[in-house]
Amino acid sequence: MWQLLASGSPDEFKEATPTISDLPSGTPIRLEIKTTLPIAPVFDLWGMEWVIEKMWSSGVDITEVHSVGWNKAIVYGTVYSPVVPIIIAICVVLAIGGIAWIVHELRLFADVVGPTTVNIMVIAGIAVVGFLGYAIYESQRKVRAP
Secondary structure: EEEEEEEOOOOHHHHHHOOOOOOOOOOOEEEEEEEEOOOHHHHOOHHHHHHHHOOOOOOOEEEEEEEEEOOEEEEEEEEOHHHHHHHHHHHHHHHHOOOOEEEEEEEEEEEOOOHHHHHHHHHHHHHHHHHHHHHHHHHHHEEEEE
């Protein structure tokens, strides 16, 4: 379940206090970039994962980059660093690249498994085991009955 960690314009994003400050290593993250100009299809070019990985060298392995329409790009990655250095690295990349003025909004998400998700999975697992047990019991009962 994707949870919003930080959002806002580049200036607001830089000052944002993440809802979670530390993520377990290996947590999937998603960065949504909304632009003021229709340049998002550039993110569909071959090799953009590598380019962004080299620019954004702090705490994230980039796994996928693509655009959604003309004004929204999405970057997926796996995190192995706390959230605050990741936010700072994103802002530094925007500043160094000189593209902060093109960016309208940034939204950083993490795919965290919360207690609700775990509880639902446990309940579903128990229900499946119960139904299987009942089905086996009924089939054995029918075989034994004359």
